[in-house]
Amino acid sequence: MNIHRVSVLGSGSMGRQIAAYLINMGLSVNLINMTAQSPEELPLEPLDYIRNPKNQLLFRPSSISQINYLHFSQAEQALKNSDMLIETIVEDLEIKKKLFKSLTRIVSAKTILASNTSSLSINTLSEVLSSQQRKFFIGLHFFTPVHSSRMVELIANKETDKSVLAEVEVFVKEILNKEVIKAKDVTGFLANRIGFYANHEIMARGEAKKWPIPMIDAISGAYIGRSKMGPYRLSDLTGIDVSAAAFNYYSKDERERLFFQKRSLPDLLLAHQYLGDKTNGGYYKKKQNQRYFFNGETENYESFVFPELDIFNHLKSKKAQDNFEVIFNSEDKIGTFMWESIRNVMYYAAINVGYACDSYQDIDKAMVWGYNWQWGPFEIWDLMGYERVKKRIEDEVGPLPKWIQERGQAFYSKQCEPQSVKLRDDLIDSVIWDHDQQSQFVKTSEQVLLLIICTPKSVITPGLMEDIILAIDYLQTNAVKGMVVANLQKNFSVGFDIHTMQNMNHLQLQKSLNMGQKMVTKLKHSSKPIVTAIHGHVLGGGAEIALFSPKVVAAADTFIGLTEVGVGLIPGGGGLTELADRVYRSHMSRYETKRELFSDFLTVAYGKVSKNAYDALNLGLLRQTDRIVRRKQDVLRSAIAEVEFLAKYGYIGEGSMEYAVLGSDFKAIIEGQLRNWLSGGFATEHDCVIARSIADVLAGGNVPLGTIVNQKYLLEIEKEQFMALWNHPKTQERMTFWMKNRRPLHN
Numbered sequence: 001m002n003i004h005r006v007s008v009l010g011s012g013s014m015g016r017q018i019a020a021y022l023i024n025m026g027l028s029v030n031l032i033n034m035t036a037q038s039p040e041e042l043p044l045e046p047l048d049y050i051r052n053p054k055n056q057l058l059f060r061p062s063s064i065s066q067i068n069y070l071h072f073s074q075a076e077q078a079l080k081n082s083d084m085l086i087e088t089i090v091e092d093l094e095i096k097k098k099l100f101k102s103l104t105r106i107v108s109a110k111t112i113l114a115s116n117t118s119s120l121s122i123n124t125l126s127e128v129l130s131s132q133q134r135k136f137f138i139g140l141h142f143f144t145p146v147h148s149s150r151m152v153e154l155i156a157n158k159e160t161d162k163s164v165l166a167e168v169e170v171f172v173k174e175i176l177n178k179e180v181i182k183a184k185d186v187t188g189f190l191a192n193r194i195g196f197y198a199n200h201e202i203m204a205r206g207e208a209k210k211w212p213i214p215m216i217d218a219i220s221g222a223y224i225g226r227s228k229m230g231p232y233r234l235s236d237l238t239g240i241d242v243s244a245a246a247f248n249y250y251s252k253d254e255r256e257r258l259f260f261q262k263r264s265l266p267d268l269l270l271a272h273q274y275l276g277d278k279t280n281g282g283y284y285k286k287k288q289n290q291r292y293f294f295n296g297e298t299e300n301y302e303s304f305v306f307p308e309l310d311i312f313n314h315l316k317s318k319k320a321q322d323n324f325e326v327i328f329n330s331e332d333k334i335g336t337f338m339w340e341s342i343r344n345v346m347y348y349a350a351i352n353v354g355y356a357c358d359s360y361q362d363i364d365k366a367m368v369w370g371y372n373w374q375w376g377p378f379e380i381w382d383l384m385g386y387e388r389v390k391k392r393i394e395d396e397v398g399p400l401p402k403w404i405q406e407r408g409q410a411f412y413s414k415q416c417e418p419q420s421v422k423l424r425d426d427l428i429d430s431v432i433w434d435h436d437q438q439s440q441f442v443k444t445s446e447q448v449l450l451l452i453i454c455t456p457k458s459v460i461t462p463g464l465m466e467d468i469i470l471a472i473d474y475l476q477t478n479a480v481k482g483m484v485v486a487n488l489q490k491n492f493s494v495g496f497d498i499h500t501m502q503n504m505n506h507l508q509l510q511k512s513l514n515m516g517q518k519m520v521t522k523l524k525h526s527s528k529p530i531v532t533a534i535h536g537h538v539l540g541g542g543a544e545i546a547l548f549s550p551k552v553v554a555a556a557d558t559f560i561g562l563t564e565v566g567v568g569l570i571p572g573g574g575g576l577t578e579l580a581d582r583v584y585r586s587h588m589s590r591y592e593t594k595r596e597l598f599s600d601f602l603t604v605a606y607g608k609v610s611k612n613a614y615d616a617l618n619l620g621l622l623r624q625t626d627r628i629v630r631r632k633q634d635v636l637r638s639a640i641a642e643v644e645f646l647a648k649y650g651y652i653g654e655g656s657m658e659y660a661v662l663g664s665d666f667k668a669i670i671e672g673q674l675r676n677w678l679s680g681g682f683a684t685e686h687d688c689v690i691a692r693s694i695a696d697v698l699a700g701g702n703v704p705l706g707t708i709v710n711q712k713y714l715l716e717i718e719k720e721q722f723m724a725l726w727n728h729p730k731t732q733e734r735m736t737f738w739m740k741n742r743r744p745l746h747n
Contacts, residue, residue: 003027003083003112003171007075009099010034010088011046014116017146018086020050020057023066024147024556025176025630030068030078034089034099039071056611057147059556076106084112084171086140091245093120100137101128109133112164114140118192119249122185126157135161138168141189143370148557151369152176153183153190177631181366183357187253188246190356191370194363194377196246197259198345199231204263205340213283213293214304223315224327224338225375232283232293236276240269240283259348265296272299311335318456320375321383328384342380346389347397349377350404360411378411386410427636432474439467447480448643450636453487459497460541462512465519468545472522472530482529482643482651485545486636492533492558495540498567502735509726510719516541516573517715520548524578527653529646533639535632539563539609543621544573550654551646552626553639554613560621561609565690566744568731572722576604576697577714579620584659584700596620597666597698605691658710661700670695684746686730693721 007030008019019031036042050057051064058064070078079085085107089099096115103113109132115125122139129137139155152172156165165182172180183190206216217230227234235243243266250260269275269282274294276282285292285301292301311334315323327338349363357363364376381389386409394400429445438461440452451471455464468485475483487493496516504512523530523545532546535555543560546552554560562575570576579600583593602608603619610616613628622628629638674691677683683691696702697718700709725731730747737745 002167003175005082006030006084006086007032007079007082008086008088009072010090011069012088012090014142014144014146015088016046016050017057017144018088018116018142019067021146021176023063024059027175028068029066030070030075030082032075032079033069033071036071039074042069042071053611053615059612059614079103079106080108082107082111084114086114086116088116091117091119093124096120096125097128100125104129104133110136112168113137114168116140116142119188119246121187122155122157126159131159134159136164138164139183139185139189140168140172141183143191149178149370151179151181151191151366153181153366153370155183155185155189157185174631177633179365179369181357181362181369183362183366184355186356187249187256188356190352190362191366192246193352193356194345194349194367195371196243196250197348198226198341199234200247200250200260200263201344201348202231202341203235203265204261205337207263207265207296209337210297212295212304215307215309218306219309219311219334219338220341222374223312223323224341225320225324225373225380227372227374236282236284238276239278240266240274240276244270265294268296268299269294309334311338324380324384328389342377342384343389343393343396346377346381347393347400351401353401353403382410382412433467435463435467438463439471441467441471441474443480444640446640446644448640449475449480449483450640451483451485453485453489453493458487458489458491458493458537458542459500460493460495460516460545461497461500462515465512465515468519469515469522472519472526475526475528475530480528481647482531483526484531484533484636484639484643485523485549486533486639487535488636491536491542492538493540493542493545494537495542495563496573498735498739502732502739506723506727510723513572513719513722516544517719520544520574520578521711521715523548524550525653525655526550529643529651531639531642531646533635534558534560535635537609540571540575541573544571544575544578547575547578547621551642552622553635553642554616554622554626554628555632555635556613556628556630557632558613558616558628559609559611560613560616561607561619562604562621563607563609565605565607565694566734567738568686568690568728568734568745569725570690570693570697570718570722571604572719574715574718576600576694577711577718579604580661580698580700580714581657581711582620582623584661585657590662593662594666594669597662598669601670601691601694601698604694656710656712658708660706661703661709663700663703663705663707665705666699667692667695667702670699686728686734686747689728689730690725693725696721 005028006022008015009032011031011033019029022029033042047064047069049055051061053061068078087099089096113136117139118141126134126137134157137157138160141153143149143151154168169180172178181190188196202220213232217232220230222228247260250256273279274281283294290303293304295302314326317323327335330336353360360378364378367373367376427444428442430443432441432443434440437454437456439454442450451468453464455461530549531551531553532549533553534546535558538546538558538560540563543562562571564571583596600620608619610619610621613622616622629635674688697714701717733747734745
């Protein structure tokens with residue numbers, strides 16, 4: 001791999017995001033300002049934006065020093081020394097061509113030149129380059145937000161060298177840790193092409209029916225397999241002016257004109273200078289916590305609540321196939337509209353195979369990875385029934401392209417419903433068990449056990465906890481080196497299944513808590529090394545597994561937190577106990593102990609989730625002895641290597657310990673804090689009930705200062721406080737509200 005030094009030309013929104021991401025991935029980066037009149041007028045705002053923790057661009061704020069920020073007039077040597085240049089300036093063909101022409105006189109003919117354009121022709125941009133430079137010129141389209149988007153589009157011009165494409169593809173996959181979609185040089189490339197059409201045609205049909213914006217958004221998001229954000233809300237986020245400019249590109253394309261009919265509503269908004277979130281309004285406007293929508297008939301903003309439509313009551317199945325069946329068979333106007341939204345994108349996607357990309361799989365991947373859809377159009381096609389959808393589209397829209405007419409089978413050989421993710425065969429020496437939808441337990445050739453979580457949506461279930469206990473028992477009684485706990489799905493674990501928990505009776509919940517505490521205790525005190533490999537969201541019970549593990553290997557993109565307060569509870573599986581145990585074991589001064597426990601109190605009371613793995617260190621949710629790796633795909637192998645290292649050099653497990661707790665002294669400190677929260681209107685009475693439960697565990701109960709306890713004692717307090725809250729009517733209200741609305745209730 002020859003790409004180590006990268007220059008990003010343009011320090012606007014995309015430029016600074018890309019530069020920060022490259023730094024996170026360990027590259028040497030020049031960020032080139034293209035707009036300041038002179039080096040003396042170089043604005044510091046781009047660096048301030050990157051540095052700001054609220055923007056979550058850097059894994060570590062100190063990394064800002066690794067960005068070489070320059071004015072273009074100062075950057076000649078930096079550009080010459082770069083292996084790749086990524087252009088991110090304004091989306092204007094002539095301005096971009098002028099820049100690339102100036103670069104031909106500066107950089108080597110073998111420097112990789114890339115444009116981050118989202119819509120302009122790569123072949124047209126390449127016209128200003130020499131024949132040799134065109135071999136090294138590509139489109140490299142990042143999606144926003146860069147740090148969390150999974151995908152990059154790679155676009156060749158007619159003369160791009162195949163070896164350059166191959167090198168950049170490896171660079172994106174192995175160094176940048178992103179998926180690559182190879183798109184053709186057509187308007188919008190692939191993801192934006194399909195995504196823009198999908199949103200545009202919904203808005204056009206809805207406006208033709210004179211339906212209000214909130215209703216159109218409500219029936220155009222997650223219910224039809226896309227992201228939660230409807231087309232109008234998404235347009236406000238990206239900018240109505242940006243959408244209008246994109247529409248002009250599509251409408252000028254003769255092939256696309258039929259699919260992109262003119263809408264009048266954007267022009268009305270632009271006339272009022274309503275550009276979306278970046279101005280004082282767009283399709284929506286927020287004022288004093290009340291959201292309003294723009295009524296195109298009156299040209300005024302009106303208040304609203306999202307409608308509760310009858311069809312929504314029939315779209316609550318956990319199986320996507322059942323919900324799509326309801327839409328397919330619906331005969332009312334709402335269900336028909338939703339079917340047409342799905343149908344039209346299926347048809348448009350079908351005619352773009354071979355034109356915008358080489359395969360239908362690329363379209364599905366692009367929409368899931370780039371637009372955060374739940375399902376790609378061809379996956380939905382299969383879920384609805386390949387043959388009947390094919391016939392209905394032909395009846396309602398017209399002939400499908402030849403490649404589908406000649407196709408006699410579904411697009412995917414296996415059902416598109418999520419399957420349990422399995423280990424690659426090269427890691428498996430022998431399978432100990434394979435519990436479907438629960439866990440897979442195997443042994444590697446190096447005698448390391450792997451316990452892989454396979455539950456749907458990565459939730460913690462009683463069956464999974466039992467499997468982990470059995471796996472630890474197997475570890476202790478067999479001639480193996482150690483064990484790794486991991487999950488190959490999107491997240492390590494989002495916590496205990498709240499639906500299952502709310503349906504438990506008192507005795508069932510007690511049994512579940514006992515099992516959870518038994519599991520984490522066995523994890524912590526194992527006589528052989530156990531390493532937990534985490535990535536993505538590590539919440540609630542998932543965070544407790546990580547906290548109690550003797551060693552953790554975390555991907556940099558790990559978002560860990562004890563979030564139970566969001567449903568009116570506290571951690572019940574030992575999370576608070578472990579935080580307190582770590583503090584009390586450390587033999588700090590009384591002042592330091594109070595400070596650390598208070599910090600832990602705030603972390604849990606606010607339900608804080610780390611911005612990344614490095615932030616988890618600051619929150620005390622990871623230890624300095626835990627390991628952080630940049631790429632998710634390296635986590636499992638790194639964890640296996642960690643087990644082998646610990647086993648080789650004489651691992652000593654952690655024993656139980658007694659210590660003096662702060663007791664009522666610490667609880668008094670928290671009471672003072674709660675009085676401030678209440679008087680300032682920052683908390684409700686029930687918020688304070690929950691906060692006192694947190695404080696009780698951290699304090700070691702309502703005991704005198706200096707009372708000697710152990711971790712088992714703290715676990716009992718945690719369980720008692722959890723059960724008391726679970727039985728509280730206001731917590732039950734919070735749990736019910738959260739399951740219905742997926743957001744906290746502060747009652």
